[in-house]
Every structure is written in structure tokens, then in C-alpha cells.
Amino acid sequence: MRRSDQTSDTPRHGTIRRFLARATWPLAWLAPMLRRPRRLQTAALCYRRGEGATQLLLITSRGTGRWIIPKGWLMRGKNASEAAATEAWEEAGVRPGQRARRPIGSYRYDKTADSGLPVKVETLVFPIEVQALADDFPEAAERDRRWVTPEEAARMVDEPELKRILGGFRAERRA
Template identity: 45%
Template sequence: MFIKQLPIRCACTHKSDVRSQFAALCYRVVKNRVEILMITTRRSGRWIVPKGWPMDGMTPAECAAQEAWEEAGAKGYAHDHCLGLFSYNKMLEPEAVLPCVAMVYPIRVKSLANAYPEMKQRRRKWFSRKKAASLVLEPELARILRDFDPKYLK
């Protein structure tokens, strides 16, 4: 599956200023329709996908699966195929931002836990690909969500 990657925009002066993260595109197929699990941010409450920092001893897909569990209570199969990248600015403080690039890995969700680490800090909800894409601010992520088709995964 090839999703056309949009150019990444980065408001930084040096490449070393950019941090890498791994994101989870959590999905399920219901009645032949793909649904994407979205979560809210802690501060603003806007809709995003689970994402987080690299972890020692874990592959990028395993890191994405770990974030899916911690932030959304999602358990499932993590594909090692990166779907694409998106850039965003992580707010550290009211006036401090950290430019990040997140690599997106698909996670086929098998179950959702009733209790998970960040359950009191976030909401989660299933959306169609089109609706999920319309909710995010990052154009690269919107394209990945809209164009995602699990039938092309190995």
C-alpha cells in the first residue's frame, strides 16, 4: 500500500532540533467498513492518534502498540509497515514547543480495555476514515487516515 507522503513542514533551525515519535493508527473492520480509533489530547481535548517516544529494546511498531495501550486501552496486532510520517509541534509549556516527526504504524485492534493507564485523562471514539481525517490538524496525518486501507497490509 502506498500512501502519497505530503512534504513535512518543520519550524526549526537545525535537524537535531526535531524529535522522533511513533504513532498508532488503531483500526478495526466492521461490516466491511474501516473504523479508526481516535483519542483526545490531555490539554486541548482535540482528536489525535496515540503516539509517544522511542523505548529501549522495542521496535517502532512495538512502541506504537504500547502507546495504543497506554493512551487508548487498545490491544491488537502491530504491523511493522510504516504508513507515513506527520509533523507537529509538541507543546511543552505555554511558550515552549518541540518540533516532532511521528511515524505511523497500523494496529489491528482486537480488544479495548475498560481500565488502562490514561483512561481518566483522555476520551476515545471510533470514526470512519473520512471523519477521522477531518478531525486532525496535521495535513500529513489527515492524508494517512483518509487513504488507509488495511487490505494492502502484509
């Protein structure tokens, strides 16, 4: 085959191009069904009531050192609220007091899987009042903790939906 035959715009080549250009619209309805569903995580919005002000506990992520709230995958034998409390203990040393049974919101983010590929994650956020903080907890050597106001917390995290949840949080509604 000559090189000019490979790139020529014969009727056959034109027909294929036109077909491919038109073929995308019938496939558009199929795309959502081919996407992988979001994975579900649970998160703990750890708070304490100070003198006239609510404070939220942020921790650093292990991989990048970004400021986040404790979160993790659902756990067999625990409901989402219990799993959030377990994550708060493992990642931040939180001894929980009052804990919500229902999430106050959710946020989405892309988590980098072990394979290096992004995984879409939906995270349910449960408020957990901090009764005490332990110095010795499973991930103590891997994370930093910081108490901040809700407004500061909203500025420190990256995820837009989480910013809204943190910035609008008021502990008085939890009593």
C-alpha cells in the first residue's frame, strides 16, 4: 500500500470519520453505566466546646501532610458512626463523648489507590464530641493534630464540600 493511500480521503475514509463523529451521541447514555461507583468512607468531625467558642480537631494526612479530619473505610460489624469513632481513635487519639448517629453532610474527593490510579470516594461526616485526647494512639508517630476554629479549619482543608461543612459547624446544635 502506498503512503498516499493510507492518508487519502477516499469515500470509505470519510464515511468512517463521519460515523465516529456521530457515534459518540448514542454512547453518551452508556458512559455513566460504565463508570465505577464511588467508594464510601466515614469521617469524624471531632469537636470540643471552649469558652464561648467551638474548636475542631484537624490532623495531617500520612501521605502528603495536608490537613484533614479522621476518616476511613466502613468496617464489618460497625455502623458508619461507630466506624467514624474508631477512625478518630486510631488517627487522632480521640476518646469520644457524644456521637451523632446520622451524618451532618458528605464530601467527595479522589483518593490515590495503591496502584497510583484515582478512586472516587464519597465520605459521610459524623460529629463526635471529644471527651479526651490520648497521647499514645495507633498513628501518633505518623500525624500531627491541631485544634482550630471552624473558620480556620475551613481554610486549612482542600476539599470544597468539606470546607462548607467545617465552616458552618456549630457545636451548640449538637447538645
